[in-house]
Amino acid sequence: MTVAWSSPPLPMPWYPARVEDAWLETRTARTVVLDVPGWPGHHAGQHVDVRLTADDGYTATRTYSVASAPETGRLVLTVQLVTEGEVSPWLVGEAREGDELEVRGPIGGWFRWDESMPEPVLLVAGGSGVVPLMAMVRHRSRVGATQPFHLVYSARTPDHVIYTNELFALARTSPGLRVDRLYTRGGLPDEAREPGRLRPEDLPAVDAFPAPPVVYVCGPSGFVEAAAGILIGKGHDSGAIRTERFGPSS
């Protein structure tokens, strides 16, 4: 991996963005669609910085993964409420059509997927960690890629599953896409799996795939730590595992 430094790089601009639509995904997670004139597009898995400005000029900036498949001029974010937080309560509770904010990006060149990558893909999501992985699932189906994609998604209860209907539909209509859900606090009445945190039997071994997959793990830090440990124990090469952590512990 070497990149030559040639002419001085240009600073990444802030783009004015307008809220085009917003809806609740769960009681505490909301999807916000942003119209961003000039947005150059992104790779599935990348994130943006979002800047909010109060009327006296005070600003706060936080990072959010892009949930939508790559496209220009438009971005979709999904934000989980952090009750005492500064930025997420506005995005989850306040944002409505016509509101203005700023975004900058795309950022993150490692935790990303595109159709030039031929390997099978294993996606492991904890809670709102599903957001950048959903961008990959959406992009895969948009471009008609066919390699195996296996999403293992851990949520507290079925009510906490973000994109629940779309995942259900995609898993039935996209050949090679498998979606497994698991619940840490309580599942559906006919669930075979006992509720609980991620266990070794919840994740596929490396030889469950026709070729070793690229693995993307995203969620709270404790979840990522546990999942990565299990994956290595099941034969996945640590160099094939890419991680992204949202927020602090557990």
Place this chain on the structure above:
Amino acid sequence: MDIVTRGFVGRRSGGDPRIPPGQYLERDFPVLSAGPTPVVRREDWTLRVTGVDGSSGRLSWADLHRLPVEDVRTDIHCVTKWSKLDTSWRGVDVEAVLSAAGVGTEGATHVLAHATGGYTTNLPLADLLGGRAWVATEYEGASLAAEHGGPARLLVPHLYFWKSAKWVSGLELLAQDSPGFWEQLGYHEYGDPWREQRYVGD
């Protein structure tokens, strides 16, 4: 200021002059890394130092612990916007590490820090000298936890924390700058939190 976000007031817990622009105060200690946490045992840990002339030296865990340790109380700043104030560390000054490795710094202007797992990050040599950088092995009075880079990480608190390579395994002296892992993936080559040098071109 042209864009105002309707209804946003902000928490404004900031205001502490020790918090750089664009950062917020964090009390937890978030973990960020590109891949799984490597397990490096102290018995296996070594730090390889290479000079621009091809010379090299190697320090084991025991070698490192024969050098004078320093207690460091400092603020740290992550490019993902959090800052932690008054963290305490114990480690060995990088200048002492370089001289113990027996590798001269003549002709070197930059250093590429290497870490177990293949991570790299580049820094000007001057930023590692003069008592501003350490190879840290303890955090808040205990051995450094693996997810925070244990057994040993670089500690360069005046730059964004991705420069403080976790699981540090090598210091490669260079006659010119050469971008590391995140620096090739769009992050700033220097990373001064006070100038908000987050991304390439900032």
